[in-house]
Each structure stands twice: as structure tokens, then as C-alpha cells.
Amino acid sequence: MPRLRTPLADDMLPAVFSRTEAAAAGVTVERLRAPDVRSVVRGLYARADAEILESDVVAALTKNDPRVAACGPTASRLWGFPQKIGARAWKFTDPASRIHLTNSTVRRRNTKKLRWRSLDLTASDVAEVGDARLTSRVRTWLDLAATLSTDDLTEIGDHLVRMPRAMFEGRSSPHATLDQLRQAVLHHHGRGALRLRHSLEDIRIGSDSPAETRLRLGVLRSGLPVPLLNTAIRDDGIWLGEPDLSWPQWKVCVEHEGPTHLTKKQQEEDIGRTELRNAEGWIEVRTVAKDLRNSCARGTERIATALRRHGWQG
Structure with missing residues (x-):
């Protein structure tokens, strides 16, 4: 009858371990050759059923x-x-x-x-x-x-x-x-x-995501005015939030719709924020991934249109 193997307990060894660590834990070289242990790279091992993380x-x-x-x-x-x-x-x-x-x-x-x-x-x-x-x-x-x-x-x-x-x-x-x-x-x-x-x-302080960085670079390279980045805006004392990009002089701002905006709660908050800004005479441009393609060509054109509607002469 084949000898039963003692399972490697989760707390016996780290997720990925060396032969030296195995020996210190009482795990023999023969035991490391069993099918429930896999070689990760030379000299390192892991349980065969474990998910191996880079870290x-x-x-x-x-x-x-x-x-x-x-x-x-x-x-x-x-x-x-x-x-x-x-x-x-x-x-x-x-x-x-x-x-x-x-x-x-x-x-x-x-x-x-x-x-x-x-x-x-x-x-x-x-x-x-x-x-x-x-x-x-x-x-x-x-x-x-x-x-x-x-x-x-x-x-x-x-x-x-x-x-x-x-x-x-x-x-x-x-x-x-x-x-x-x-x-x-x-x-x-x-x-x-x-x-x-x-x-x-x-490089600038203020962009909260790679998408915001790409959009900012696209805006500047297309000749649009320099925007404020995630800066709090108030209009007649009314708090209008901290848009990703904004031009208070023309009452135009941009919010990029990334993955964090997909939850029901966040969408409800976004709609309420947009309605408040619109009521105060602001144009809110909401960009998506498609607006970032081709050096943000579609996104910058949409922003330029909004700025011109509010008096920018560019």
C-alpha cells in the first residue's frame, strides 16, 4: 500500500518557497517531487493547486x-x-x-x-x-x-x-x-x-488617472486653453464639485467616464452633479474611451465645440 502524503498546510510555508524553507519546515526533497507540489522556477516551489502571484x-x-x-x-x-x-x-x-x-x-x-x-x-x-x-x-x-x-x-x-x-x-x-x-x-x-x-x-500635479493625463495632453496639443485639473469650482457660492478638467472663464468642464462610473450609485451621483452644473450655466462634456483614440481627436473636438459655444475665440 502506498504511503499517504501529509498535506502541505497553508500556514506551513509561504505561497512560493525555497528548498531551504521546505527543509526547515520538515518537508523532504522526496516530498517536493510529489504531484501536489510544482516547481515554479529553479529552486522554488508552490502547491500545485495554488494561484501563483508575481509578488x-x-x-x-x-x-x-x-x-x-x-x-x-x-x-x-x-x-x-x-x-x-x-x-x-x-x-x-x-x-x-x-x-x-x-x-x-x-x-x-x-x-x-x-x-x-x-x-x-x-x-x-x-x-x-x-x-x-x-x-x-x-x-x-x-x-x-x-x-x-x-x-x-x-x-x-x-x-x-x-x-x-x-x-x-x-x-x-x-x-x-x-x-x-x-x-x-x-x-x-x-x-x-x-x-x-x-x-x-x-508632468503636472492634478491628473487622477491615465485617461485624464492623455486627455490633458490631447487638449494642450490641439491648441485649446490650459485647463484646471481636479480643482474645486463654485458658482455664486454653489459647490459644483471638482471636475477632471475645467475652464471657469467659459463655464466648461470635462468628466471622463472610466470604470468607477459604472456603478448605479455613482451614475446617480453623476447625473445629479451634471444637472446642477447645467442649472448654473455650465457645459459638462462627458468623455469615454472612444474620445481618447487618435490622440484624443474626438474628445478635443467636443471640448472645443463647448468652449466656442461659451465665447472662446480659438
Whole structure:
């Protein structure tokens, strides 16, 4: 009769674990060969039925080698940076998924799942997030310049410097200041340095989402007046909210209808807000994803029409 295997309890080992951690928990090498355990990457394992998250693999890799940190696209995803339009969610089972890592001293060979870069990092370039070690937010932004466009970098820059809404996000300070980004770009001489400098010229405090950033850039490049960004507006003492973009001089504002506007409660609030603004003589342009295509051509034309209706001479 075959010997029964002792199940690996959820609290026995982390989601992704090394052979050393397994041995410390009393799990033998023979037990790791059982069908209910799978090899993740060389030297790392997980329960066969467990969902493997990128953060779990990074935590295991960086915990076992203090010289290793996640970088590039991996650090970008783990920091929650805006991802380029069309980017797929990371899944370990996807053959195209890669974890991007840097090692400060030893040159490593790439594998199907691991991509290694040699980066010269300072202590401030690295951050501990939970059990994982990553390049810092600002350093990650710099490194992404090797592959991202100027506008992609601007979206991330806007994300880093935006003032958070403390009651929803649990923080009151931005991830970085404009001055920190300027200093970082000033001392960066790697690939994409020119794109970073151009991006820095376009980064502004006030855009709350990548869509708002793209719309703002489209507005400026089409020759429309510079808008206020998420700025509170009052008309005759009446509170009219904080539209994504606004031109109080012409009583025109823009709200972008993203995924957070799809709930019944939010839609009811949006309708009430629109009616209030209309009653005070404002035009509210509500944009959707289609308005952002082709450099926001449709969106900027709709905004221009509204501005001209209220006296803009452009």
C-alpha cells in the first residue's frame, strides 16, 4: 500500500518557497517531487493547486538573496503604475510572462521565466514592500524609459506626483515630488534619458488617472486653453464639485467616464452633479474611451465645440 502524503498546510510555508524553507519546515526533497507540489522556477516551489502571484515569486527570490531586486515591468506592476494601453494582466501560467530582476554583483543567465538586468543601484534606489524587494518608484520610472514612450512616462509621472485623496487611499503625501523627479532625471544618463526630459516637461500635479493625463495632453496639443485639473469650482457660492478638467472663464468642464462610473450609485451621483452644473450655466462634456483614440481627436473636438459655444475665440 502506498504511503499517504501529509498535506502541505497553508500556514506551513509561504505561497512560493525555497528548498531551504521546505527543509526547515520538515518537508523532504522526496516530498517536493510529489504531484501536489510544482516547481515554479529553479529552486522554488508552490502547491500545485495554488494561484501563483508575481509578488509571491519576487518575495521568494529576493528573500533568499539580498542582492536581488525586482525591476522594470515587474516593479512597475507591483507598484501599481499605470500600465500601457493593451497590456495584459500578469499570470504565471502565461508562457509570455516574465519576471524582471536585477542582481547587484553577479551576472545571471536569463531563463524562460526570469529576465536579468545589471543595474548600478544605490540604497535609495531599492525599497522593501512586504516580503519583496523592488527598485524604488522613482528608479523604476527611470528604468522604464528604455522601452516606454514619452507619453507613457508622463502618465506614470502624473501618477507619482498626484496628491492622494486621504480618505480613500490612506495616505496624504504623493509618491514623489516634481523636484524629486527633476533631480532623478538630471542624474540619469541611461537609455531613454531624452524621453524622460521631454516627459518631465509635461508632468503636472492634478491628473487622477491615465485617461485624464492623455486627455490633458490631447487638449494642450490641439491648441485649446490650459485647463484646471481636479480643482474645486463654485458658482455664486454653489459647490459644483471638482471636475477632471475645467475652464471657469467659459463655464466648461470635462468628466471622463472610466470604470468607477459604472456603478448605479455613482451614475446617480453623476447625473445629479451634471444637472446642477447645467442649472448654473455650465457645459459638462462627458468623455469615454472612444474620445481618447487618435490622440484624443474626438474628445478635443467636443471640448472645443463647448468652449466656442461659451465665447472662446480659438
